[in-house]
Amino acid sequence: MSSSQPQNRLRVAVIGGGMAGLVLTLFLQKHSPDVQVDIYESAQALSEVGAGIAMWPRVWEIVVQLGFEEELNEIASGSAGEKPSFTYYKGDQPEMQVAFPTKYLARTFHRSQLQTLFAKHIQNVDQVIHFGKRLSDYVAPASGTGEIILNFRDGTSATCDVVLGSDGIRSAVRHTMYEDMAKAASDEKAAAELRQVSVPIWSGNIVYRGLVPVEGLSEDMKADVVTWNRAFLGKNQHIVCYPIAQNKFINLASFVFTPEGEGTQYDGPWVSHVSAEAVVEKFGGWDPLIQTLMKGMCDPLAWAVNRLKKLPTFSSGRVALLGDAAHAMTPFQASGLGQAIEDGFVLASILSQTNVTVSNVASALKIYDKIRRPFAQNIQRLSDANGQCQHLRQGGWEDVTAEESLRGGFAQDRFDGVSELLASHMKWAQESSVMDDRDEALRMAKELTA
Ligand SMILES: Cc1cc2nc3c(=O)[nH]c(=O)nc-3n(C[C@H](O)[C@H](O)[C@H](O)COP(=O)(O)OP(=O)(O)OC[C@H]3O[C@@H](n4cnc5c(N)ncnc54)[C@H](O)[C@@H]3O)c2cc1C
Known part of the structure; x- marks a missing residue:
């Protein structure tokens, strides 16, 4: 595993190499060459379910910023923008x-073609993705800038400055985060609520x-x-x-x-x-x-x-959640991955600011939470509402x-x-852009002081 390097402004551990983790890493590598990124993935290799995935124009606007639009178009089916699709x-x-x-x-897209394409563009992919590393929990210092310790199921550990949990609906990062928040809660009722809200439902x-x-x-x-x-x-x-x-x-x-x-x-x-x-x-x-x-x-x-239910926060200290770990939703808007891509884009934009360092990154992650949580949770709600229509119940x-x-x-x-x-x-999904949110996040991040 990579060791600390003095030239790195931040050492970021991305937990989970699903599509959310891969896209986040691509954006981090593109915008923040002074941030070290390591992905810890529980599986022995990247894999995706043999199924399709759709991307709406709002998401497409971001993905093309990664710079491989032509390759994406080569593996895409469906409308290129001119004709009605569904x-x-x-x-x-x-x-x-x-x-x-x-x-x-x-x-x-075919999911595995899309995932392969994302992985192909990760720089130093063999050094960046650590396979067979299932996080069991992490230990974060209560305050200050000390290292966060990541504990894996195989008995090994690693350290980092920031943990970004893209480990899916059964996220171990979310479990640890909400368990820590519950332990620190003012009373038992608040603690029970925190433990209960982070459990997925059918x-x-x-x-x-x-x-x-x-x-x-x-x-x-x-x-x-x-x-x-x-x-x-x-x-x-x-x-x-x-x-x-x-x-x-x-x-x-x-x-x-x-x-x-x-x-x-x-x-x-x-x-x-x-x-x-x-x-x-x-x-x-x-x-x-x-x-x-x-x-x-x-x-x-x-x-x-x-x-997932509506989480009260996507971040705590120097740890944040994204993708299904933060807002797993019903697929009736075909938007779970799209929202994960938006998370990765906004998060990486915030972390690209050179004034964001170990000492203020917790505040930077609060900006991410403030900008992304209301939007993503509204899509969670609208996805459920779409399901009611598609099942002829409304x-x-x-x-x-x-x-x-x-x-x-x-x-x-x-x-x-x-x-x-x-x-x-x-x-x-058709008419709005994430760029306003990104700009607002950047404005807030620039104001952070050490
Ligand atoms: C039927 C269906 C159709 C859908 N269609 C669409 C669509 O058309 N468009 C769209 O945008 N979305 C769609 N979605 C939603 C989309 O599939 C998900 O939102 C998206 O794949 C989530 O990606 P993720 O990377 O956050 O999570 P995941 O894909 O679950 O990836 C999590 C990764 O973390 C790893 N991991 C898990 N636990 C650990 C651990 N403890 N330590 C280390 N690694 C760990 C896993 O191995 C995995 O690689 C659909 C979903 C369904 C069910």
Whole structure:
């Protein structure tokens, strides 16, 4: 592991080499050559689930700042900015019905291609990423500028000045941070609240994720499905479908919502293997074309969709959280990674200021928390709200039963309410920019004194 070097203004430990950790590192290396970055990753190698991921224009604006737009475009499928991307259909009926087009523009990627591209651009990647290092906890001095000690499951340890936790929804960094805050709380009630708020909860959703190789489809179907940037709505169920990897695969994410499960602790493994046939059975009564496509999924996985509650802070002392460790959300805005990328961009911009040193970095991380937390938590909220629309539980569909929905025959204007709600929820992703927040963060960081 890298040792302290005098020329480094800060030594930053990034815990977790998922996409949040990689992008943060890219931004840190780009903007802060005098900051030493080490990534500690529990796995023995980088890996991502075989599935797709979408990026909205607000996120694209930031990612291109990393300087490899052309390479990103080469691995992207989907609209390059000119044409509407997603069209909503109603899918839980004998024949799918166009519900409404949207103006949402998205680039879509194969996750592992995107991750490989990010990793490829990390300078000195072999020295920077330390594999097989699962953090168990860290020990931070109560005050001052002393080293933070990182303890790993394999019995080894390392030191740093700053800990950035990008270790996902089950974050060990978050656990340690909130446990330390609970120990320091004024009374037992406050301590219990801090311990409880940092525990993930089940959203009530299971998502069946799988890729369909286009090659294996009939010629007719092939030509059709590679144009499917579609979301299929149904009662308490919905499917997101788009081509990835230059149309080699169709990404299918098929959701089943159990209202009683929402907010409970998920009892069982979060990820398990499932057969394509078992998934098709859950979507009985849906358009046969959708069912045929589903049957082609290779090795689908069933994921319990868990999320975090609204954390009261993303930072404590010289430790901060980002990505799913900070704001794991339901995927109904396709924005968990996008928000992680925004976190990394803003955080790295703040830490790039040369007046930010070990003595004031805790204040710098408070600026990150102040700027990023309200925004990301609003997206968490809007993601849940989108789920309600996509599962036909709002927008005029509240009283329609699953049986009625399966019969179909709905007038076109029945979709107006859902269409309007979704458009208002998604406006930020299409029309706003993170640059104002970045500028405000920079202004505040520049005012920090040692
Ligand atoms: C079905 C579905 C569809 C989605 N679609 C989209 C989409 O289209 N667009 C979008 O923006 N988002 C989407 N998301 C959300 C997105 O996948 C996540 O928000 C994002 O991948 C989180 O990245 P992360 O790096 O924060 O966490 P993770 O990907 O969970 O990475 C955490 C990393 O930390 C490592 N780690 C864990 N614990 C430790 C430890 N103790 N010590 C060291 N390392 C550790 C892990 O091995 C892992 O590498 C979707 C999510 C789902 C479930």
